[in-house]
Amino acid sequence: MVMLDSGAMAPFRFRQFKVYHDAKKFRSYCLKLLEKLKAKHAYDLVDQIRRASLSIVLNIAEGSSKRSDIDFARFLETSTGSVNEVVAGFDMACDEGLITQDEYSIIEKEGEEILNQLGGFIKNLRNKKS
16 A cells, blocks of 8 residues: 555555556547447447446546555456456447447457456455555
8 A cells, every 4th residue: 555654545546556547548448439339329338338437447546545455455356347347248239230340359458458457456455464
């Protein structure tokens, strides 16, 4: 944990994590693809994927404010679930011809990278003494 000299946590420490910045880029790409889905009236998928992609980013941020590493790890686990939800949503969109296979491949690749980062982060947090 990043602590200030007074023992308090640094504010907005999520900004220092690569996974936070990568998750924001992933969400940005997702939002661009969601415009295609909106144009094809796939509003149910658009809404679900939009919320899940936001959940990835916000759970990283919220978890970073927790005082224990175990609590932070729980929020990161929620983010991993949301990554899987986004990829599954776009998988269905691809199956339904709403996005191309190439677009889906980018989502899958970027989602896997974020999952790897989150997994390593979770492992590190769980192995540390809180």
